[in-house]
Amino acid sequence: MKNILVVFGTRPEVIKLAPIILELRKQPDKYNVIVCNTEQQKELSNQTLNYFGLKADINLDCMRPNQPLAEIQSRILLSLEKVFNENKIDATIVQGDTMTVLTGALVSFYHKVPVFHVEAGLRSYDIYEPFPEEVMRQMTSRVTQLHFAPTEKNKQALLKEGIDECMITVTGNTVIDALSCLSDEVIEQSANFFKEKNINIDDKLVLITAHRRENHGERLDKIIQAIYDLAVKYHDHTFIIPVHPNPNVKDKIHEKLSELKNVHLLTPLDYPYLVYLQKNAKLILTDSGGIQEEAPTFGCPTLVMRYETERQEGIEAGVSTLVGANYEKIILLSEKVLSQDKALTRLTVQNPYGNGKSSQIIEKLIRNFFNSME
Numbered sequence: 001m002k003n004i005l006v007v008f009g010t011r012p013e014v015i016k017l018a019p020i021i022l023e024l025r026k027q028p029d030k031y032n033v034i035v036c037n038t039e040q041q042k043e044l045s046n047q048t049l050n051y052f053g054l055k056a057d058i059n060l061d062c063m064r065p066n067q068p069l070a071e072i073q074s075r076i077l078l079s080l081e082k083v084f085n086e087n088k089i090d091a092t093i094v095q096g097d098t099m100t101v102l103t104g105a106l107v108s109f110y111h112k113v114p115v116f117h118v119e120a121g122l123r124s125y126d127i128y129e130p131f132p133e134e135v136m137r138q139m140t141s142r143v144t145q146l147h148f149a150p151t152e153k154n155k156q157a158l159l160k161e162g163i164d165e166c167m168i169t170v171t172g173n174t175v176i177d178a179l180s181c182l183s184d185e186v187i188e189q190s191a192n193f194f195k196e197k198n199i200n201i202d203d204k205l206v207l208i209t210a211h212r213r214e215n216h217g218e219r220l221d222k223i224i225q226a227i228y229d230l231a232v233k234y235h236d237h238t239f240i241i242p243v244h245p246n247p248n249v250k251d252k253i254h255e256k257l258s259e260l261k262n263v264h265l266l267t268p269l270d271y272p273y274l275v276y277l278q279k280n281a282k283l284i285l286t287d288s289g290g291i292q293e294e295a296p297t298f299g300c301p302t303l304v305m306r307y308e309t310e311r312q313e314g315i316e317a318g319v320s321t322l323v324g325a326n327y328e329k330i331i332l333l334s335e336k337v338l339s340q341d342k343a344l345t346r347l348t349v350q351n352p353y354g355n356g357k358s359s360q361i362i363e364k365l366i367r368n369f370f371n372s373m374e
Helices: 011-024 042-051 069-086 099-110 133-141 152-160 174-181 184-196 218-233 247-257 271-280 289-298 312-317 327-338 358-373
Strands: 002-008 031-037 091-095 115-118 146-149 168-170 205-209 238-242 263-266 283-286 302-304 320-322
Touching: 002 011, 002 099, 011 031, 011 042, 011 091, 011 115, 011 174, 011 289, 011 358, 031 042, 042 271, 069 099, 091 099, 091 358, 099 115, 099 133, 115 133, 115 358, 146 152, 146 358, 152 168, 174 289, 174 358, 184 271, 205 271, 218 238, 218 247, 218 327, 247 263, 271 289, 283 289, 283 327, 289 302, 289 312, 289 320, 302 327, 312 320
Parallel strands: 002 031, 002 091, 091 115, 115 146, 146 168, 205 238, 205 283, 238 263, 283 302, 302 320
Antiparallel strands: none
C-alpha cells in the first residue's frame, strides 16, 4: 500500500482534487490517502470539502490576515516539514499554482518524494500576470515526476521547457469531474438558499466574481465602476457577487455597490450554490480560473477580467473573452449579451477542458508509476 499525501489550501484546489481523492479511495488496498489542508482559505476550503463528503486528516491553519507572501510561504514550508517528518509519504499530489502547491512540491523534493502535479503546464509567460501564480507553477514543474496536463496546449508548453514527454499525460481537467460529482438534485436544492434570501433567479441573472491579487487597487476600481454602471442601466437584471473575504476586495465592493437594490453582495458561496448560479446565469464576469473552465459546460458567455489567461482553449473556442480591467470593454461586451434575450446568447460549444473522466485516467497513471518502481 502506498501512502499518498494530497495537499491543498484553497477552494479551487479542493474542487479539482476531490474527484481524485474519491477515485483513489475506491482502492483502499492500494492507496492510503492522507488529506492535508494548509487552510490558505480556511472557511472556503473546509466548506467545500463537506460537499464531497470529505474532511482533512491534517489541518495546518497557516493563514493569517494580510500576511506577506514570504510569511505564508515560510509558515506552510515549516508546517509541511513536520507532516513529512511524522508520516511516511510515498508520493505527493498537488494541484494548480498556489503557495500550497509550490511549498508542497518543495518539501516533497527535499525529502526525495515524487510529486504528481494536477493541472500542469498552464502558462501565461508573464511572471506578473497572474501574480504570483505563474512563477509558482513554473517552479513546481521543475520538481514534478508526473505532469497531468489538462489539454494538449498545456502538454506542448511543458515539452518546450525540456520536460520529458514520458512524464506528461493529457488527462483533461478534473473540474469537469467535480461537476459530475454533484447530482442535479443537489444543485437544484441550492435554489432554496436564494429563495430564502429573496433573490430572484431568472433569465436576467449576472454572476460576478473578482478576487485576483493583480487586480487589487486601481484595476478593481475600474471593474467596480463598470459593474455599478451596468447595474444602474440594466436595473431589471439581478447582479450577484459572492464577495471574497480579502479586505482589499471586500471593502471597496461594499462601499460602491451595497446601495443598489438589484446587486446582491453575498459571503463566499458553497460550491453547489456557485454551480447553480453558473447554470442559470445570462452572463458571467470573472477573474477566476476555475469558472473559466466550468462555465462552458453551461453554455454561458464569460468575460474574463484579466489581461492574460493561461486558459487559452476557452478563448479560442469562443466561450470566453479577455476584457482585463478595461472599463470600456467590460461595458461594451456585457451590453452585447444583456441587451438580448438569454436564449439568443447561449453557447453550444463542447467544453474544451475535459469530459469528466480525468480522475480515472490519473488513478491509472499513478498505479502504473508505482508498478514501474517495483
